[in-house]
Amino acid sequence: MTTDYRQMWADLGIDLERHDALLGALPPIYQKAYLSQRNRPIGMQFFDFVVGDIHGIRVQELRQHAMNGGKVVATYCVFVPEEIVLAADAIPVGLCAGTQFSVPIAEEILPRNTCALIKSSFGFKLGRICPYVQTSHLIVGETTCDGKKKMFEILAEYHPVHIMEVPNKKSQSSRDLWRGEVAAFKEVIEKLTGNEVTGEGLARATKLVNERRRALQRLYNTRQARPVPISGKDALLVTQVSFYDDVARCVQQVNALCDEVEGRIAAGEGVFPADAPRILISGSPMAIPNWKLHHLLETAGAVVVCEESCTGTRAFSDLVAENGGTVQEQLRAIADRYMQIHCACFTPNDERLDDIVRLAREYQADGVVHYNLQFCHTYANEAVKVERALAEEGIPLLRIETDYSDEDAGQLRARVDAFLEMIRG
């Protein structure tokens, strides 16, 4: 930590003392979860660096952009179309929401029976310990779930917030509503930045974000190999960092990592034994730095081969059609791609059941762990149908509901061990 950053944090209104405590807590956690892993791809060093400087260089880039008159647009959710933000020469940044550290701060205001992700994100703002949100000119929220939807109303008292309405159904009229929301979002971003969103700008942004999606798809595909050439923890981190790092840099780094990892596959090199139980995780998103479940599974001898979640396949599954056209046509293509996210906020959401079964097959998963954050009604309820779908396919399932605390670590470890034993047996 250099003095430069400290001044920058102070200028951003960061509570330095609290922030010091947050940053102080991270290295031992990262050492234990990440740096202790063996035979990691060299390409992961970039991501280790990013985490080691997590509130440094990237924040400085955003701040520089702001000082040059640019805007920073913060988001929490994969539904917010980054392409529009980029087309207006603004920088989109996904916010942290994955640590227990900020949860007690949020509980001073939010109901306790709220999922940890919501509490953590709110606590970062309320406690003034996140320089990313402090650099942002606008937070874009959405109406995916009740907890978030209502939290944003309170957050709006602390920071400018724009809410996009994500519909509840996938009907034609719901689609029309969403297209309208995307068009309205473009106008909000134009007004914020003072820049016009042109067809050219959209096409350029769409191409760039698609490149990142392709890069992440490429990375995920490598995990179908046996033995697995990269740990689930590492892949998760790459996905998490992709939410807030510079898009072009991310594309470059992820592709470089893929080059190396594909080389490993060719050489038959893995980070886990070929017979390590292969696990597909499915459910609620895992915001950085939430590595709890992956760490649990991969220290128990399993390898996480895929994540069917918004910090996984749902983040990059589909590309936006790159057909160019008018601004309106491109916005429509963008809106339609985002409506394909199989989020549990939609009813019905049977496509997600199909995804889970398909991914389990493609990644040769020996078992699925369904993960929902406590108080997450959408994913908790979908677990009922997931259970049935997997039972019909003969795929073992472990249902886990948890939060960010360490309180249930022992209990979860016992359940994971039993599950893995059952799979191995």
Add this chain to the structure above:
Amino acid sequence: MTTDYRQMWADLGIDLERHDALLGALPPIYQKAYLSQRNRPIGMQFFDFVVGDIHGIRVQELRQHAMNGGKVVATYCVFVPEEIVLAADAIPVGLCAGTQFSVPIAEEILPRNTCALIKSSFGFKLGRICPYVQTSHLIVGETTCDGKKKMFEILAEYHPVHIMEVPNKKSQSSRDLWRGEVAAFKEVIEKLTGNEVTGEGLARATKLVNERRRALQRLYNTRQARPVPISGKDALLVTQVSFYDDVARCVQQVNALCDEVEGRIAAGEGVFPADAPRILISGSPMAIPNWKLHHLLETAGAVVVCEESCTGTRAFSDLVAENGGTVQEQLRAIADRYMQIHCACFTPNDERLDDIVRLAREYQADGVVHYNLQFCHTYANEAVKVERALAEEGIPLLRIETDYSDEDAGQLRARVDAFLEMIRG
């Protein structure tokens, strides 16, 4: 209980043994909560009778209608436009969701961290202990909250379900979506019943339902008097029964009750001392037979003068404009009236804050009890702003989060006593 009903229940697929236990549990509860009250209006005897025969005559009426080829449409939520059901000569019936009895049954399938109302309603169907749902040909659900939205997906495996999408915002495009949902609902009902919904039929139904709304408004207005001429418990019961009783009969009974109660006001007669603390309850709905909070407050010496909830003012606050016109115009008037419900599923929902403050003034409330069911994210989060709004007005507030069980009775009683003491002091 006559033999006739037993056969009817059996014909409806009711689990008779479980159902006997449910019906057996009700009389002592009703005795304790209702019949022990003093100086009740004579007009409440009709409602006592309804509860005493809760799965008897009304169910028989519905069944008779079905046997004559008519349809019964079950609902849980005030958003579902009864007018359309009635215009198609079908009978709308609000379903019970207010007892702990059916909760454990639901917990065999639904996540435990689900609000009691959702679990109770689901348990009634799963356990086959509700003849109302058994007589119904269709359940109409909606997307107001995550828990319900996702529960309906599972309920649809047990009973035909149609889902109406209630939007998340009150924007023009959200309104358009809702108008589309109401129009689609009409077609669903026409298909179900084989009856055309005509302008005439809609006008007649609208007029009738408006009469019930006026009757309930009239009843609620009597509670502004000091001393209060009817207990909150009794008013709540009347509102709860209005959800499933015959509309015309309800209009007649409620107006007769109002005649009597208005007479009491003229005579200065009350059911509580004039200086009893007057409480406005606001928040999550209280489905029949959930009388927990009212009983707690009114046995502690307070009187509940109003409920700002879907089993209160939100059920009847606004009338549908009776301008006649084409079917499309009338459907639009209906849709627009239902969009005026200040439900916490909307973001933002500042109108509800205004309602609470206004009602507190109109009903001369000495304090407000904000009530949300545990795991109800929408109302739990709105409590944050309600607290602030009431503090600014200098109106005392008690926030209660609870479920249907008796486990927290002692704790709640202590908090209520302390609150009332503070108010009195």
